[in-house]
Amino acid sequence: MKKYIALSVLLACIFSACNESDFLRENPEDFMSTSNAFQTEVDFEMAINGLYNLTRYEFYGYNESKPFDYIYGTDLIFDGEPGTYSRHGNMLAGYDPTSNIPRIHWNNLYKLIAESNTVIDRAEASSFSNERKSSFISRARFFRGFAYRTLAYLYGGVPLELHEVQIPKTDYVRSTRVETLEQAKEDVKFAAENLPDIVDVKDGEISSPVAYHLLSEIYLALDMNEEAKDAATKVIDNPALGLMKNRFGSRSTEIPGDVYWDLFRRNNQNRGIGNTEGIWVIQFETDLPGGGSSTTDLKVTGNYMLERNCVPHTGLAKLTINGKVYMPFTNWPCGDYTGGRGIGWGVSTKYFSNTIWEDDFTGDMRNAEHNFVRKFKVSNPDVIALGITEIDVENPPAGLEVGPGSTTIPGRYLYAYQTKCTTPYNHPDELYENKETWKLKSIAGTTFTDQYMFRLAETYLLRAEAYLKLGRKDLAVKDINEVRTRAHAIMAQEEQVDMDYILDERMRELGIEEKRRLTLMRTGLLYDRVMKCNPYYANPETNGDGVGMQKHYNLWPIPQSAIEANIGAKLEQNPGY
The missing domain is CATH 1.25.40.390 (Serine Threonine Protein Phosphatase 5, Tetratricopeptide repeat)
Incomplete structure (x- = not known):
């Protein structure tokens, strides 16, 4: 008990011998806090x-x-x-x-x-x-x-x-x-009015057009449709921005390919390489501290695993021929159009892969085979010897198992997927087990490129939505057709335009790039x-x-x-x- 009394006296002396406010004021010198940071x-x-x-x-x-x-x-x-x-x-x-x-x-x-x-x-x-x-x-x-x-x-x-x-x-x-x-x-309005123009910021930084794009969307959510139209127009009319209409970037000479395909190739998203369509691009650097992506640790915090989630698990597909079961894709995971190391969790709906394209299945470049894969190259030599060199999900062979006990496409093992999920023939060199056959290591699954948060094509579709809500279908269809013209798609007609059509066009243009839940909840x-x-x-x-x-x-x-x-x-x- 004496030692506790003595301690109490000591503490009383300390507090009485100093200025209380000075004593209680923290002044951290050996660690970071909000007071010194x-x-x-x-x-x-x-x-x-x-x-x-x-x-x-x-x-x-x-x-x-x-x-x-x-x-x-x-x-x-x-x-x-x-x-x-x-x-x-x-x-x-x-x-x-x-x-x-x-x-x-x-x-x-x-x-x-x-x-x-x-x-x-x-x-x-x-x-x-x-x-x-x-x-x-x-x-x-x-x-x-x-x-x-x-x-x-x-x-x-x-x-x-x-x-x-x-x-x-x-x-x-x-x-x-x-x-x-x-x-x-x-x-966001304050930001739009005070942030610098996009030409005055580095790749990946927010700018006034980024804020005006977001502001247009928020105005739509508030039914402030005239303001939504005006905010989107500020972005569309910015002379530094424009839809990409010609081939560009790191793989612009490759065939098959087109300008839509180019938009999603590695390192093609930023203004620094001439892309005027990206408004806000989320930056990734591979195997650099803070860069996000890693070739050595699949579960590192920054890995964006669009490939892993949204590409089919072709390595598990089975094909029964004359009573014998074959694995058609033995060279798995493979960094070609088979899809890298997908595991087939996010299966495309038939509405996404088929219904929305019915009016222009072969003409719209966004649905071209190199943008929306439906044909998968067989790598098992025993299957090839039987005359089967590819499997087409639109016309699958008999005896194909595309999911656990399922022969109905789409299934986890085979379905149509967008190539913006992955980087065909262009994974980081460190991920190849055998680059001659494009065989990947089991640690693959990340999508190794920068990602669009906002892209100008979406701004056109936001303004189209505003025009629709303002009763100006004539102007709404004009904005929709700006996007469709770039895709070489059949022109939309005024009588077609309603909210469902705009949501379908967003699906065609943006697909898995879009944070779709936000659009549908909005x-x-x-x-x-x-x-x-x-x-x-x-x-x-x-x-x-x-x-x-x-x-x-x-x-x-x-x-x-x-x-x-x-x-x-x-x-x-x-x-x-």
Whole structure:
């Protein structure tokens, strides 16, 4: 007991012998904190880089299948390994408030908001010039608005926090969806008016056209259609931007190929190589610290595994001929049009691979064989000796197994896929087991190229949507046909244009490049499009087992962990959960 009394006296002497406010003021010198991390312009630039990194992680990083939550469970693809809730194969489990799907994205997006708020508050309190303050604040407000826009589409109205939180808060309440979008609009509008033009930023950096593109989309979500049209027009009329109409880039002389194919080849996405169509391009560098992609670790944080998820697992396909079972693709994984090291989780719907092309199946370059693969070159010499050199999913041979016990295309082992998933004949050299045969190592599966977040073709389709909502179908079809002309597609007619047609055209032009869930949730059409276009989720026989689509899935649930942590107020759950 004496030692405790002595300790108490000692502490009392210490506190009485010094200025209390000075004693309690933290002055960290041997570790980084927000109080000493924002001293110089370099500090702020590093913080801005962190916002880019958080964005890449949420939408393109390796986090199991989380970046692909934006396309799984939509009208584009279905889960090739049924029953796995993490890939939306069981929606009842996947969309439970306690599941990873709603929780991870909620946490990632609020992390982006929190880091943006810190930059904004610290920049406003700094002694930098007004010009430098504006530079930091406009970029941070863009990312904050980008995050709130995404939250509004996924969850509806969410709590709004506009300042750095320095002590725990547990009394958040939800704003409405409109209020959340209004905040996103104000942030992105500020960014659009203050960010530099695209010619004045480095590849991958946000610019005024990036913000105006996003602003057009947010205006559409708010039914501010005239403003949406005007914002898109600012991007389209920018003299530094234009649709790519001629072949270009690293493989422009290769045949087969076309300008659409060129858009997605390795290192072809940035302005630095002459691409005027990319508005915001997410940057990847291979085997560099912070670069994202790795040839030595498949599960490194930055790997964007579009190839792994959305290319069929051809190595498991089976072909029975005269009672004998063959594996047609023995040279697997193979870095040719067989698809690299795909594992067939994200299977193209028939609507995506066939229905939307029916009016112009062979004329539209976006559906050409080198852009949307349907014919797979056989590599098993025993099968070739029997006269079968390729397997065409449009005309498959008898005895073909395309999924576990299934002979119906599409299946996990064989289906039509977009080559923008992968880099045929152009994987990093470190990934080849035998480059003469294009045989890849088992660690392949990443898509090794930069990725479009926003592309000018989409801006035209946003403006077309605005014109449609303004009752100007004549101008809507004109914008749609700007995109279709580049693709050598049959011209759309005014009487064809409705929201379904625009969604179909987005599917034709963007496909798996698009964060499709955001578009369908923004328009409130996720349920309708899935029921129309994706029989895997629409089948009433499976709905009772929790696999199928339900109307309340137009929004995700608020994570149960967020509700339980918010002990000072009630965080309302979305209806149906």
